[in-house]
Amino acid sequence: MKSITRQKPLEEIEQQLEGLERAYIIGCGTCTTMTKTGGREEVLDMKERLQGLGKMVTGWTVIPIACDEMTEASLKENDGAIRSADCLLVMSCALGVQKAGSYSGKPVIPALDTLFIGVEDKPGYFHEVCDQCGHCVLGYTAGICPITACHKGLLNGPCGGTNNGKCEIDKEKDCAWTLIYQRLKAQDRLDLMRKYQPPKNSQVIPRPRLARIL
Numbered sequence: 001m002k003s004i005t006r007q008k009p010l011e012e013i014e015q016q017l018e019g020l021e022r023a024y025i026i027g028c029g030t031c032t033t034m035t036k037t038g039g040r041e042e043v044l045d046m047k048e049r050l051q052g053l054g055k056m057v058t059g060w061t062v063i064p065i066a067c068d069e070m071t072e073a074s075l076k077e078n079d080g081a082i083r084s085a086d087c088l089l090v091m092s093c094a095l096g097v098q099k100a101g102s103y104s105g106k107p108v109i110p111a112l113d114t115l116f117i118g119v120e121d122k123p124g125y126f127h128e129v130c131d132q133c134g135h136c137v138l139g140y141t142a143g144i145c146p147i148t149a150c151h152k153g154l155l156n157g158p159c160g161g162t163n164n165g166k167c168e169i170d171k172e173k174d175c176a177w178t179l180i181y182q183r184l185k186a187q188d189r190l191d192l193m194r195k196y197q198p199p200k201n202s203q204v205i206p207r208p209r210l211a212r213i214l
């Protein structure tokens with residue numbers, strides 16, 4: 001599982017940096033290194049691009065796992081360079097940005113957009129498997145998530161547009177509900193196709209979601 005991210009356009013990063021002339025850059029040694037959006041190479045490239053915009057880079061680091069407790073220790077190690085910066089430009093997923101923000105009084109600027117949590121199908125190809133909806137229906141759908149795998153996120157499918165097993169919205173993509181049907185059929189559990197799934201009640205789980213592990 002990896003946080004899938006995409007680098008923001010340089011113009012947007014420049015806008016966020018308005019009035020902030022000195023930046024300290026933070027990358028992540030895990031997800032954004034793997035997705036080539038915030039590893040060592042991309043951090044050094046960003047350093048050059050910021051300098052090209054006339055910004056000063058006071059230092060940089062690639063934290064092994066930017067979304068966990070190592071962030072605090074790593075920021076302490078680099079305290080001098082961070083203190084002389086106006087802001088932290090963070091090239092990790094949003095979790096790492098929030099961690100960096102909580103451990104430093106400096107403004108944090110995300111250089112990336114966090115897209116989804118994905119698994120790797122083959123080198124370089126990731127797909128979303130779970131939207132963390134709070135009420136899992138995989139037990140009724142043969143282990144295939146209708147929220148992430150179906151283009152319309154239908155809890156009760158198929159939609160009627162499925163054609164020869166392909167999705168009407170993207171003909172390159174298998175229809176999720178055809179896959180669910182085929183797998184349920186192989187498991188001799190086709191009766192589950194008729195089970196009605198009521199709409200999810202998002203109000204049941206107010207944001208932010210919290211968990212207490214006893």
Ligand code: SF4
Nearest residue numbers: 130131133136137145
């Ligand atoms: S139904 Fe889909 S989105 Fe919801 S928890 Fe299960 S896998 Fe995740």
Ligand code: SF4
Nearest residue numbers: 150159167168175176
């Ligand atoms: S064709 Fe299948 S995957 Fe596409 S929107 Fe309809 S049910 Fe969902």
